[in-house]
Amino acid sequence: MKVLQLHSNFIEYEAVEKEIEYAEEITNKKMRLEEVIVTLVAVEKNDNEKIADNVINEIKRSIDTIKCNRILLYPYAHLSQDLASPQQALSILKYMENILKNGLEVYRAPFGWTKAFSISVKGHPLAEHSINISKTKEYVSKALEEEEKLRSYWFILETDGRLVPLEEYKFKNKRLEILAKYEVVKKREVDQEPPHIKLMKKLAIADYEPASDVGNMRLYPNGRLIKSLIEQYVTRKVLEYGAIEVETPIMYNTKHPSLESYFNRFPARQYTISSEGRELFLRFAACFGQFLMAKDFTLSYKQLPLKLYELTRYSFRKEKSGELVGLRRLRAFTMPDCHALCRDMEQAKEEAIKRLRLSIDTINALGVSLDSVEVAIRFTRGFYEENKEFINRLINIIGKPALVEVWDKQFFYFVLKWEFNFVDNLDKASALSTDQIDVENGARYNITFVDEDGSKKNPIILHNSPSGAVERVIYALLEKAASDEKRGIAPMLPLWLSPTQVRIIPISENYIDKCMNIMNNIKSNNIRVDLDDRDETLNKKIRDAEKEWIPYIIVIGEQEINKGTLNVRKRREKNRREVKIEELIREIKDEIHNMPYMPLNMPELLSKRPQIMV
Template sequence: MIYMKTEKKEEAISEALKAEEVLRSRWYILDTQGKLWDLDEFDFTGHENLKKFSGYEYSKDRTSAQPPPHVELMRSLELVDYEPASDPGNLRYYPKGRLVKALLEEYVTRMVHEYGGMEVETPIMYNMEHPTLKSYLNRFPARQYTVESDDTTYFLRFAACFGQFLIGHDATISYKHLPMRIYEMTRYSFRREQRGELTGLRRLRAFTMPDVHAFCRDMEQAKEEYRRRFKLSQEVLAGIGFTKDDYELAIRMVRDFWEENGELVKELVRQHGKPALVEMWEKRFFYFQVKWDINFVDNQDKASALATDQIDVENGERYDIRYMDEDGTQKHPLILHCSPSGAIERDIYGLLEKAARDASRGLKPSLPLWLSPTQVRFIPVNQDMVDLCKEMAAALSRVRADIDDRDETVGKKVREAEKEWVPYIVVVGERERGSRKLQVRI
């Protein structure tokens, strides 16, 4: 680990991050037929989003000259805003934004529970000089926040790996327990991203990330789990509101992995249903042999990883995690690192960017119904209708309904409900009271 002076502060820089900055990659496109194309030979006709993503990845430029559309939306919808009293990249959430974020956290957690993830909770800071943790820090490409307490320097976690692996080290594990899946919704994880790269919800220094690791017996079991988690991640993203047209797949690996496990990689691309970007290294710089990431491409042609998974071949031994195999010998497991949705903040970013794209095409912007802070708004035409609106709202079980009983015109109330992206707007007057039938604006 080395230290660099940045923005007049000292920050921890890993050896892996230094390696990433000078890493030489070969770039390809892998099509659904299993053919690997050099990047400059592939015909991107019909795959314009993949072309944008490939250009973004190849350029390595993460800065933005102008704020992306979602920044204005997150503010105007009263979801999220910058916090001037905190470090850049640390945000404040208003009640509507906290509701959306909580709904996403609950949904992803439920999906991981159904997959078999056992939920734990671990500290957000760890001793910088712990030999195992220090070794791992140097293998992960990220900048760290550090904290001084008494005479000890601590770093803030960038993921749940540290706590979950220390649990694994202390556990008594049999091969019968594998694959063993451990999960945490990290609120928060921290990465001290460069200031020029910080943008709204797209790139943060403090973020909430679902992190599920699987300890696997061997490469065959790891590959089977890898397939299962890829499907899980696709299902999670679909449930949030993303379609395959919204994202692009990247698979990053050492050449040896491709040569030995190319069929697995091709299988993932077939399941993805369209060509994918491949980044290949001649030698392994990191703790993993392969990782895939699903990336959202926004209105500025910038990409951000949502879901991801890796096959880690180092940390089982580094953390001295052992399992008793069938023959009575102790062995180190392979470890898979998966975030089936990516950072929750990035999911909100992606949904807002999608809505901005719809608006630019003349479509009505919206959040998915299940994430809309207010799903139904009742608008009484006068004060005599307020009690009826209350009765109707109370009758809607498990629906987030409210009543706009302000002394404003009905037209103004409707326009403001539309500006708030309320999916269903119900104007209630004498006709509705008499017929008990409602006219709903969608």
């Protein structure tokens, strides 16, 4: 709604002729008012009573300052390019008139007439005031709306394939029980903040960015380094599995037919932006881009399964503002997204098994581990009846009981979905790795391959994120560290992810040169090493290094220089020992094995570093 308020000495208008069919019937064609706030109003397409309420509040606010309580509502279409229908506009105008009458002297010029008018506007600074309030259009997918009506049946799937109704199951695993309650009852009362939020700030990994939208984080150098290493590892893993990496746009036209219907099958909220009259939305996964690309491929059954991969930086989901928590739940996040186009259900099932193994390997290597994750599998009853053996294979590989949700009919685009849920220190569950068997989008996006008999067919598509969102992996690692700390274990990140792996501390500035030599030696072995050259006491430097969770601390003084050894303090073992430099390098390289390496993401001298957090 667009409104222009004019504090006037007088206005005179005359209704000349009906402009539209819906014009109001009127008695007084001429009108003159004095000492009045003329309020020109254009009602726009998406306006409703709630918006009208907001406008009324604005109007009242300015009236209070002007101290004039006579007001003329004057329909004035030319304020907007995006008008509501006449019926809608008139009903909202009448609504506003009624509300405003409560306490004000309100007149309304007739709607739907061509009018002649003269006006004399006062000259004071507050005499003219414009108001523009409009609904930010939010698309809510049908899937999201209908999900609420969805009827689910819950079970626990035993590793021998037995499906035990949830209410009959005796839980041996507390976390699985937590996940089950979490999913089924869908309610948890907790009033603490999750421990990873303080940690992500203290370790200078990530923080909120008030100048952005909520759920869009800033990543400090440590966070960028950690995230980059995880991204590299997952990407390498997926490429080794045989996927082809591509890159696709992050925004799409809402009017595209495939997207519009897909959108209505995916339960998520979107960011939308308009540009040159088009409505665009930001992707919530890499599906669209990859499918739109795949439909232009010429494919034979011989080339299937075809695996496409993209690391989406970013995927956007406009979660309700109150749902966003630290690194657990974001509006912009990075997600590896790997689709496999399969010839038929048989091939899809074979491929799904491979991808389950891939996902298990991936989270194990990342340091989250299958042990610290609870599995949920969801499928339609029909799929289960026909594929019991396949589901047995899944649970066999997983090797522990899983929560099962069964739907009577197919509600989403997939017939089966599994995910690994990390349960945190406050018993909150959130999904990491996932895979889905999609039987709709091949046709929806018109992706085709030529089968053995020469006919064109649509592939079955698998949607796998082997690690889940990268930010969420970091969240899981921090929550694990916090839980270690609670149990009296020194918290730390996996060695390959530690921003500094080795810190060298000279006893005094006299040894800095020698330390530089040692540092360069270690660095040449692809180990992240830095040097605390600040003018602080030894104790202070040790303390600071411990606060940063640095896995190896080396103190260098006269003794070490003379002996040619290193005095190493190892965080996890809380001990000190003397080793030769080659031994230390060997030990570290063995532990990192072949996980990715990136150099230090800060100056190697601490004295040259900006101080980021307390």
